[in-house]
Amino acid sequence: MGKFWVFVLVAGIFIAVINKLCIEDPVYESCTENLPQLNLDMKVGNVTTEDGKLAYSGYLTSPTLKWDPSIFEHNWRFKQWEFYGIYADNITLAVATVDLGYVKNVFITIYEKGKDPVTIEEIVPFWVPSNMTQDSLKGTTRFNTTNFFMFFHNNGKDMKTVVANYKKTEIDINLIFVKGKHQEGMVYLGPMNDDGSKFFYSHKQYNYLVDGYLTYNGKNHLFSKQLGVMDWGRGIWPYHSRWIWASGLGVHKGVYLGLNIGELPGKNHYATDDCLFANETVIKIGVVNTQHPKNLLDPWVFTTVNDRPHPNYAFMNMTFYPEKVFEKSFSVWVIKSDLKQLFGTYKGIVRTTEYEVEVVVRGFMEVHHARW
DSSP: OHHHHHHHHHHHHHHHHHIIIIISOOOOOBOOSOOOOOBOTTOOSBSBOTTSOBSOOEEESSOOSBOOGGGGTTOTTEEEEEEEEEEOSSEEEEEEEEEOSSEEEEEEEEEETTSOOEEEEEEEETTSOEEOOSBTTBSEEEEEOSSEEEEEEESSSSEEEEEEEETTTTEEEEEEEEOOTTOOOEEEEEESSTTSSSEEEEEEEEEEEEEEEEEETTEEEEEEEEEEEEEEEEEEOOSEEEEEEEEEEEEETTEEEEEEEEEOBSSOOSOOOOEEEETTEEEEBOOEEEEOOSSTTSOEEEEESSSSOBTTBBEEEEEEEEEEEEEEEEEETTEEEEEEEEEEEEEEEEEOSSOEEEEEEEEEEEEEEEEO
16 A cells, blocks of 8 residues: 555656646746847857857848758757748738658648638658758758648759649649848847757848749739748757747838847847848847737737837837737647737838838738647
C-alpha cells in the first residue's frame, strides 16, 4: 500500500511539473519602453555564433550578415518559414511553407472581399522530402505532397517565381515577384531569451511588383504590377510563443506603401521589426503596442510607445478595420495552436522628424498563440 501512495505522489508531481512547464501558459507582457532601434547595416560577420546563439540584436535594411543553417541541422527546435502575399483591393492571397522540425505545414489562404476567407492546408510528416532555401534571396524551396505542389525559386537577388497548386480542386497560382535594385528591406535579428540561444532571424520584403495569375473556383484573377510581400524566417523558438503580425500593402497619394508592425513580448531586444516601406525606403517605427478589442471585428489600434518622432525611429498611430476573420484552433495536451487571421484596411499616420506619411492600405493581421 505504501508503494502505491509513493507512486501516486511521484505521478502527481510529474503531472504538475509537465503542466507548469508545458501546458500552463506563461503571462506575456508587451514591451512598454522605447528601444534604441539599433541599425546593424555597418556590421560584418555572421548572424549566429559557432554555438548557435544570436550574435547581434537589431535590424538591417538588406541581408548582408552571413547565415549558416548547418549549425542547426540536428536541432528539433529549429523553425523555418516562407510566406508570400498579395493584398489587392478585391482579393488577398497568401501562400506559405513551414518546417517545424518534427512536422511540416503548407497552406494557401484566399480572401475575396465580402466573402468568408478560405484557408486550405496540409500537415506534412517530417519524413516527407522537401527543400527550404538557405538564404532569403538565393535557392529554391520545394514541397510536393499528396495534395500540394509548392515551388519558390530565386531568379537572382531581385526576382522570385512563386508557384502553388492544390491538386484536389482547381487552385493554381503562378506569380513573378520583382523588386527594385535599391529597394530596402527589413532584416531582423530578435533574441527570445537572455543569452540569444532562442531567437528568430527574418527578412520581410515589401513593395515587390507582382505579375501573374490565380485560378480559383473557375475564375481567373490576373495581377499586373500588384504590390507583394515576402516573409522569410528562421530561428530557434521557445516552446511557448505568441505574436501579433499586422501587414499591409497599397498605393496612397502616389506612394507605394508596405506596413509591417506587430507586438513582441519581453525586453531582450535592441530593436523591433516595426516599419513602413515608402517607395524604396524603410522608415523605422518605434516600439508598437496594441489595444486589443473585446470583439475581434472591432477596430484594433496600434500606437508607438514614443508619442513623438525620434531621430532613430518614427511615431505611429494606426487603426485596423477588420472585415472578416478566419479562426483555427488545435490542442492536444502539450501541443497547441490558436490562430486568428483578420482581413481589412489599415488607416493612420507615420511621422518622422522631417515629414509625415498618411497610410491607407489593404492587409491582414495574424494573432497566434502556440505551444510547439
